[in-house]
Amino acid sequence: MxxxxxxxxxxxxxxxxxxxxxxxxxxxxxxxxxxxxxxxxxxxxxxxxxxxxxxxxxxxxxxxxxxxxxxxxxxxxxxxxxxxxxxxxxxEPGPSQRSRRTRHQEYASPGLVSLMDAWPRTPALVYGRYMDLLAANTLGEALFSWLGEETNLLRAIFLMPPARAFYRDWARIGEGCVAALRAANIDPDDPRLVELVGELCVNSPEFARLWGRQEVRAKTAEIKRLTHPDVGELSLRFENLTVPSAPGQHLVVYHAEPGSREDQALALLGSYAATPASDSHASRRQDLAAEDGPAAEKGIR
Missing domain, CATH: 1.10.260.40 (lambda repressor-like DNA-binding domains)
Incomplete structure (x- = not known):
């Protein structure tokens, strides 16, 4: 800047x-x-x-x-x-350290990916600074199966019709995500941020309105009310944890009360997803990272 x-x-x-x-x-x-x-x-x-x-x-x-x-x-x-x-x-006067940051793709660390894969009954995902999905375990991928090939949560929420059916509190979720994007990106001239915000403002009047409000708020723990196409309505506890080794990244975990209807629904969803031929997003993305190498700043977006 x-x-x-x-x-x-x-x-x-x-x-x-x-x-x-x-x-x-x-x-x-x-x-x-x-x-x-x-x-x-x-x-x-x-x-x-x-x-x-x-x-x-x-x-x-x-x-x-x-x-x-x-x-x-x-x-x-x-x-x-x-x-x-x-x-x-x-x-802040003058160019900041943030502005000198070179543009590169983020990736989830192999250790974090392995940790998530060890939680078969807990949907877990990792998002980057721009809300790009970097990794998901098997149940996390199953919970967000409606994303398809989309890897950016903001594009999904504001540009994909299934998002409004999945999030029963869509308006509140959208507002919170826009505020969280600004909270994670203090440098408004970051090229990746400019590109993403520009695309969303052009294609989504709702996003443009919310971005203009200049709301700044990180995501916090709350109850998310969802409707999954396979297991129906869910009310899941949502935890958003920062990743100290990768500033800007967040580990997102959903969980249900043991023995609750939601707990049984997640178990059923996990059984649908746990087929011998399917690997989780996390494992596939970890393979990509291993092939390209973190040093090349490739592999996971």
Missing amino acids: TERRVAPRLGEFLRARRARVRPEDHGMPAGTRRTPGLRREEVAMLAGISTDYYIRLEQGRDRHPSQQVVQALAEALLLEDEASAYLRGLA
Whole structure:
């Protein structure tokens, strides 16, 4: 990210988040307003800076707000921790380490793949920084069989009709995934991110609207309500775990209460998938990684 690009991205974020804060949230009267959210002068007052300086930030005429100003703006805009961290990243002066990152394909480590394959009754998947599916064990592949050849979860959710049948809370799932994509990618000029976001904005009005909200939120544990074409409705516990050895990657695990209907349904789904001739996505992708080699940064996408 060059200095020239920092300020416009910062301004976009400030404008979008300002529009989402109600005057009542700060104990101020709403009055009559032409547009939703706080006025620029109100944000400036709450942050303890001049209105002119805040306007320069939104318009991209000031490039490097201090850490103190950034923190004051985060408080004025009622940003949570992840959104505050994202704002700090946008305000960093000069090229960041993230920007110097060369474009390459991610891969799941063989050790992690082997660990997932040892969980025959637990659907497990690994997603990368851009929500590309990097690996899945047998039950994880069976649970997400509707993906077919698609390897990117965001493209699947917003561009594939089966996603709306699979996720019973499709709107909430889509919103959370868009927020998680932004949380994992502070550098908005990353070539892979630009390509993916551009494709989705062109082809999905829902994605474009959500991306414009500038929501920043990592995925957390919750209950996912799904409808699988083979075993019907499922309510599964969802755990999203970071992979310390591979920043940006996440191990996603679904599980059911022992003895529950969902537990029996997963066992049935596993029996469908466990045929002698079928290997899991994880094993097939591990073979690809072994053939091409991590050093070549190939093998799994």
